Amino acid sequence: MRKKILILVTFFFVTLSTNAQNFITKNGKISFFSKTDVENIDAVNNQAVSLINSQTGSVAFSVLVNGFLFKKALMQEHFNENYMESTKYPKASFKGSITDMSKVDFKKDGSYNVTVTGDLNMHNVTNKVTVAAVILVKGNTVSANTTFKVKLDDYKIAIPKVVENNISKTIDLKVDCNYEAR
Amino acid sequence: MKSLKVWLFFLLMGMFYEGIAQDTSDLMNLLEKEITSTKDMTFYTTATFKTTRLVNGHSVENVAKGVLDVKISHRFGNLNEGFYELFGLDKATMRIGFDYGITNTLMIGVGRSTYQKTYDAFFKLKILRQSKGKRKMPITLSYLPTIAYRSLKWEDQTIKNYASSRLSYSHQLIIGRKFSEGTSLQLMPTFVHQNLVTSANDPNDLFAIGIGGRQKISKRISINVEYYYQLEEYKLPGTTNSLSVGFDIETGGHVFQVHFTNSPGMNERTFIADTKGLWDKGDILFGFNISRVFTIRNKR
Numbered sequence: 065m066r067k068k069i070l071i072l073v074t075f076f077f078v079t080l081s082t083n084a085q086n087f088i089t090k091n092g093k094i095s096f097f098s099k100t101d102v103e104n105i106d107a108v109n110n111q112a113v114s115l116i117n118s119q120t121g122s123v124a125f126s127v128l129v130n131g132f133l134f135k136k137a138l139m140q141e142h143f144n145e146n147y148m149e150s151t152k153y154p155k156a157s158f159k160g161s162i163t164d165m166s167k168v169d170f171k172k173d174g175s176y177n178v179t180v181t182g183d184l185n186m187h188n189v190t191n192k193v194t195v196a197a198v199i200l201v202k203g204n205t206v207s208a209n210t211t212f213k214v215k216l217d218d219y220k221i222a223i224p225k226v227v228e229n230n231i232s233k234t235i236d237l238k239v240d241c242n243y244e245a246r
Numbered sequence: 247m248k249s250l251k252v253w254l255f256f257l258l259m260g261m262f263y264e265g266i267a268q269d270t271s272d273l274m275n276l277l278e279k280e281i282t283s284t285k286d287m288t289f290y291t292t293a294t295f296k297t298t299r300l301v302n303g304h305s306v307e308n309v310a311k312g313v314l315d316v317k318i319s320h321r322f323g324n325l326n327e328g329f330y331e332l333f334g335l336d337k338a339t340m341r342i343g344f345d346y347g348i349t350n351t352l353m354i355g356v357g358r359s360t361y362q363k364t365y366d367a368f369f370k371l372k373i374l375r376q377s378k379g380k381r382k383m384p385i386t387l388s389y390l391p392t393i394a395y396r397s398l399k400w401e402d403q404t405i406k407n408y409a410s411s412r413l414s415y416s417h418q419l420i421i422g423r424k425f426s427e428g429t430s431l432q433l434m435p436t437f438v439h440q441n442l443v444t445s446a447n448d449p450n451d452l453f454a455i456g457i458g459g460r461q462k463i464s465k466r467i468s469i470n471v472e473y474y475y476q477l478e479e480y481k482l483p484g485t486t487n488s489l490s491v492g493f494d495i496e497t498g499g500h501v502f503q504v505h506f507t508n509s510p511g512m513n514e515r516t517f518i519a520d521t522k523g524l525w526d527k528g529d530i531l532f533g534f535n536i537s538r539v540f541t542i543r544n545k546r
Contacts, residue, residue: 145292
């Protein structure tokens with residue numbers, strides 16, 4: 065009898081752990097905004113790759129810096145050439161985890177407010193960041209949203225004097241990803 | 247009962263281990279795997295030069311689609327004219343030009359120079375684009391045909407003068423390569439045809455080979471050199487080869503180009519076939535180009 069229970073319980077746990085899955089996107093949207101009195105600058109990248117492990121709550125993002133699209137071609141060129149130096153540092157990434165995973169039930173539809181903490185790497189500088197995010201579970205899909213601020217100084221991105229009024233020292237970063245179960 | 251405890255312990259360990267393993271390596275591996283799929287992408291080289299001109303002539307760069315580039319260029323007089331002419335600053339020839347990007351590989355431009363009251367027009371087509379990744383291309387190749395119309399009044403009004411005599415043409419190939427973030431070089435084989443030349447024995451056609459390059463000295467400043475060598479058998483009498491040295495200074499939407507050159511002209515025919523100054527005699531002019539871009543149509 066006990067053996068039967070053991071087998072049953074083992075079976076249960078095995079199915080449970082195989083049920084834990086990765087949510088993935090290859091066309092995550094990451095955009096940023098710089099607002100100053102002189103001009104507003106925004107750019108968007110629709111090719112961010114991201115993963116969420118629904119069991120452990122670990123989260124990863126990777127994005128090609130030269131995939132950010134600007135309204136003005138010259139801005140895009142300067143962004144890559146002078147500010148982000150994307151030939152030298154082609155990728156920006158984030159590795160971290162959802163700290164309050166207990167709040168989230170990936171099997172139940174709903175909107176969950178979570179905190180994500182981890183390492184944000186860009187322009188060859190890594191900083192610890194903690195952001196508030198919203199995870200939306202609907203059926204088999206998961207979407208995640210967050211907006212947070214990044215100080216250019218923290219990532220050694222220098223703004224020359226002549227354009228210091230055109231570019232904000234703090235940039236708003238917006239993440240909007242729709243994941244699929246894998 | 248003890249065996250149950252041991253079993254439970256291992257089960258938990260296993261789950262925990264599985265979690266950790268997935269956490270650290272699997273997720274990142276999986277992510278890396280997804281990213282390596284970008285190896286199928288082609289990455290085009292950008293910013294080979296700061297602007298579409300090196301000094302007088304064209305660089306391999308185009309203005310982007312939907313962008314208008316207004317160029318105002320000045321060449322002052324010869325430095326060796328001395329203090330009376332304030333080293334050439336009292337004299338100036340200028341060109342105002344408008345360049346527009348129809349696509350990212352095709353741009354058109356028109357201009358008017360005070361030098362011989364010349365109107366000029368051109369288009370520049372990128373045939374090959376330097377790239378890496380899936381599609382590899384070591385160079386960028388552009389084709390640049392130009393036409394120029396001298397509207398200066400005829401010296402001798404008593405003879406029959408033809409409007410077609412005012413026209414000249416040039417065809418240029420620009421072969422450029424960005425060798426590193428700071429260093430770019432280009433070759434410019436050029437053919438120039440003038441409908442009218444000074445004397446009957448002068449050739450109407452000439453061939454020249456241009457060589458030019460830039461070296462960045464900071465993120466926003468570069469040194470440019472441009473030299474056009476006229477093949478001896480076609481060279482017009484009294485003309486010299488054009489040599490120019492300058493700086494590109496980039497500030498946001500502007501590019502300032504300041505330079506020294508022996509050519510007062512700012513279109514292909516004038517600086518390739520009509521340069522008369524010699525550097526070693528001090529026939530050097532100070533000049534500048536100012537480029538200001540306007541985004542007419544948004545990129546996205």
